[in-house]
Amino acid sequence: MPLVKRSIEPRHLCRGALPEGVSSELECVTNSTLAAIIKQLGGLSRHAEDIFGELFNEANSFYKRMSSLQEKVDLLAVKVTQLDSTVEEVSLQDINMRKAFKSSTIQDQQVVSRNSILNSVMEMYQRCDKPPPLNILTPYRDDKKDGLKFYTDPSYFFNLWKEKMLQATENKRKEKRRQKVPVCVCVCVCVCVCACMREQKHLEDPTREVKKVRKARNRRQEWNMMAYDKEFRPDTRLTPSPYHGISSEGSLSPDRSAKQSTERVA
Secondary structure, eight states: OOOOSOOOSOSOSSOSOOOTTOSOHHHHHHHHHHHHHHHHHHHHHHHHHHHHHHHHHHHHHHHHHHHHHHHHHHHHHHHHHHOOTTTOOOOHHHHHHSOOOOOOOOOOOOOSSSSSOOHHHHHHHHHSOOOOOGGGGGGGOSSOOOGGGGTOOTTHHHHHHHHHHHHHHHHHHHHHHHHTSOHHHHHHHHHHHHHHHHHHHHHHOTTOOOOOOOOOOOHHHHHHHHHSOTTTSOOTTSOOOTTTOOOSSSOOOHHHHHHHHHHHHO
16 A cells, blocks of 8 residues: 655645625636646645755764765875885784674664654544544453554564564574584493494394404515515514514615525525
């Protein structure tokens, strides 16, 4: 539904009932039409004054914002000219330690309120019919609610928005609490659960064979053992002595072992 912001009265210039006992009806209609035109011009001038006043307020606020922005730009230009990259060195750690920029601009709130209402809209509001006096029935209600709010409640949408914002804030708070649970606690719980499950399986099936884990192969040690002759090779069934191990510099490759065996034969 469109809202008429400004209306010029009277709308109809020549419509109207003529008074009784008028000798010249044409002259009466002409005079009433001229009077209606003068009223329209008066209403038009009043609305024009309101429009130019609003434009002046908007231009004034825009000028203040531009002047403050120009001051910031001038200060920044002076500061930039004073900087010297060869003398002043800013480390990455210093940049990360600085606080983030936070604007000091105040956002407009309650734009549509009784204080910010236009004069033309206020005049239309004053001409409207008043709501029925349902507030006189409030003392007879058991829930002690205002009876007039069931007919009209200007704060209904604000209260509805406030409830939604509070619910959203509470949901975010609960989500943050869930995310603050330490990960180590979850890992410890998982380890304990796995250990309990293994013990339970072992108790349920005690005849289960325990598999032996194969030892990791050491290629260097195998090559060193192959350097010896068969009769000098240590028994693999016994634990190898630390004297059998040879350092990386003294490790014997197959070529070097072949050379040593030929020298022995010679």
